[in-house]
Amino acid sequence: MGVESVGSSPRSSFDLDENDPETALNPHADENDTAVPLFPLRRLDQDGNHVGSFPLAGSGNAMSVYVTMHRIRRLLVAAIDDTYTLDELRAPHMDRLLVRPLVDRLYNPGDPALVYCLVANRVQFLRPRSNEAFHKGINESRALLCELLATRLLRRFHEDHPGRPGLLLLANILVSGFDPCDTAPEPVRSRRPRWAIQERGGHERKLTALELAIISESKMLIKSPACQLVVDAVYKGVVVYTPLSFVDFLPDHYRYHPVSLYEPRRAALLNHRRLIVPQLRNIIELVHFAILLVLYMLTVAHYGFGGDMSGVRIYETLFNVFTLGWVLEQFAAVVEHGWEVHVQNLWSFLDVTFVVIYATYGLIRSVELLLADDPFYALPALCTAAPVLLTRIAFTLMPDNIVFIALHAMMRDFTRLTFIAIWCFAGFVMALLLLARTSGDLNVGVTWATITKWLLWIWFGLDGTGIERAADFHLILGPMLMITFAFLGNTLFLTILVAMLTNTFSKIISNEAAEIQFRRAVLTFQGVKSDAIFSYPPPFNMLALLILLPLKLVVGPAAFHHINVAAIRFINAPVLLLISLWERRQLWAKGSKTRRLKFWRYLKFPSLSPHRDIQAVFSAEPPPDVIDTLEKLDPLDELKAELELVGPHTPRDSTRQSSRRRETSDSSSHRRSDG
Structure with a gap:
């Protein structure tokens, strides 16, 4: 969706210490704060010449994304030629010999595309290829190393760039778009898919590092403090940007808003871009779903309790109009980032199930309207959506609940195994x-x-009618088939299913924090919408699609952008006004809270505390003469050399050494016995 420069500013300021990275999430600013510079990328053209610069002091030149991706792949293929687990790669010996040298070699403070290139290589290593099945374990180890290196590099970026500029840099690293074929030769560019690309002013075919991390399920990278800092800032609307998407139903790319820090004081009163802030977007979508649920309950309850058909038709009409707009919104969400990202959403399977039920109801109802006016079969089919809708509202209210997260993961295993069972047992x-x-x-x-x-009764152990009637099919073959099915279905299949679900649940519980943070990152990434269709609430999104999309073919981009923004502000005026007042209220409350804290600290007389002496010792670095004395007592260079000499080995090396010692002792004992 387009962005107006009036409604936002590419800079922000904060009340607290700018050297503290945690305070970077505070969206409230001082009046005299200076602008935070953006971080454009240094890139190479086709001839290898540098185009543009990256304004960081002391930073090196950044290579193109295409060259960096192949450089990383070349290093990882040369470094990993055996299978390793994550614990082995994180062992101190491997960290000193492999991980840390690669981090030092790759780290360049002037190249924010490093994390993107590492995650892109991880996606490629995890992609199944039939001709490399023998190297699957090695490629998985290389993918683990990619994620580990990306986490370490992101942490180093975070440590080297604290405060507000550091938050802006981390946001550019994770949510800015990069083109993997920026300097690729023409034969490589010709292999790209030839689908219709919507014009975005030079931002076509770009992906973000956060999106690739979600697709590859890089949970170690996402749960890192640096990544969570950016995710939290994007979720709260502190970091704002124009997201990149695959396809937009109602594209409005007249203005591109780069990654920047939001300043409420300089924002417009009706800032339509706040509708795509994930925190606010989740509340709006929850209200939309609540309206859908109320209309659904009125429709089916009025039908179920035997109300007059005129009342049913009124509620049914309202429900259908609103639900069609809601389904359009869900379909646009799938198309925006693709199915791989959408299925990572916690309640995606519930939305898909409801859409299937509603499509079935719509098909039956259309046939009934052609033949008769009474809903004999359509509304009973619609009643089956009640468990889905009520469960979905629970998922929406508690997205961080580990039980729902585990249920989402187990549903994938259950659906996959059930499909295989149905396919096999159809015989x-x-x-x-x-x-x-x-x-x-x-x-x-x-x-x-x-x-x-x-067969279903036998499968679930409910009734044995099939076994009793088995001899009627055939005296020998009938009972044999029934008993075989009972053994395979009720014993073997259920045992496998329980084992798979238990294994999945135990993995999620053992990594609970990472799973919750990963789902939060998915919710945040999907909450920042690019399509202008999301700014129109149902059912106004259908009217916008029917009116504005043909209008886009008639008027120019600038005129369409102004018409679109005016329509969004007019329809969402009460919501935008409430958001603006709430943000300014939060800004005023933050200032009052800061003044109260200062007054309270003054009343507590902190200088009278007996522990202030300890804090005073570590509040500043010691003087140079003390540092020289400490260096003479304990030279750090000698200490590092000693640690490298006695460094621990990996578990694999320890196992190999112990096995060699056992072989040596066994051979010596054999020699003694022979002698």
Whole structure:
């Protein structure tokens, strides 16, 4: 969606200490704060000449993304030629011999694309390839090393650039778009997919490091303090930017808003860009879903309690109009970043299930309207969506609940294994159906539905009718098929299913903090919307699509942008006014709280504390003569050399050394016995 320069500013200021990275999330500023510079990238053109610069003092020249990606891949292929676990890669010996030298070699304070290139290599290493099945374990080890290096580099960026400029740099590293083929030769560019690309003023075909981290499930990188600092800032709206998307239903890319820090004092009163702040966006979407749930309950409850059909038609019409707009919003969310990112959302499977139920209801209702006016079958089909909607509201209210996170992961395993089971056990239905047709003892009325019902009862251990009637299919083959199905379905399959779900749940519980932070990052990344269709609440988004999209073909980009912004502000005026007043209220409350804290600290007389002497000792560095004395007593260079000589080995090396010692002792004992 387009951005107006009036509504935001590429800088921000803060009340607290700028050297403290945690205070960078404070969106409230001093009046005399200076502008925070952005971080444009230094890039190479086709001839290898530098284009642009990266304004950091003492920074080196940054290579192109294409060259950096191949450089990283070349180093990792040469460094890893065996399978390693994450614990082995993080061992002190491997850290000293492999990880730390690679971090020192790759780190360049003038190149924010390093993390992106590492995560892109991780995605490539994890991509399944049939011709490299033998190297799957090695590629997974290289992918782990990519994530570990990206985490270390991001931490070094965080340590070297504290305060507000550091937060802005970290935000550029994680949420700025990078083109992997920026300086690629023409043969490489010709291999790119030839789908229709929407014009974005030079930002086409770009991806962010955070998006690649979500796709590759780089949970160690996402749970790092530096990444969580950026995620929290984006979630609260402190860091604002124009996101990149795959396809927009209602594109408005007239103005591009770079990554910057939001300043409420300089924002417009009706700032339409606050509608895509994840924290506010989640509240708005929760209200939309609550309206959908209320209309649904009015429709099905009025039908279920036997109300007059005129009332049902009124509620049903309102429900359909609002739900169509809500479904359009969900479909736009899938298209914006692709299915791989959308399925990482905690309640994505519930939304898909409801859309399928609603599509079934819509198809049946359309047929009924053509034949008759009474909803004989459509509304009963719609009633089956109640468990989905009520469960979805619980997921939305508690997105950080580890039980819901585990349920989301287990649903994928359950769906995959159930599909395989249905595919395999369909053969039993076909075999029994063919036996029923060839047997004269079985009633002709037995159909595939009856056989499926009997098999399901056997599967869940509810009834044994199928086993009792097995001899009617065939005296020998019928019982054999039924008993085989009971053994495979009720014993083997359920045992495998329970084992898989238990394993998945134990993995999630053992890494609970990382799972919660990963889901929060997914929710934050999906909350920043690029498509202008998300700024229109249902059902106004359908009107915007029907009116503004044809209008875009008639008017120019500037005129369309102004019309679109005016329509968004007019429709969302009450919401935007409440957001603006709330942010200014928070700003005033922050200033009052700071003054109260200063007054309270004055009343507490901190200088009378007996522990102030200890704090005073460590409040400043010792003088040079003391440092010289300490260096003579304990030279740090000699200490580092001693630590390198007696450094610990990896568990693999220790195992190999112990096995060699056992082999040596065994051979010596054999020699003594032979002698």
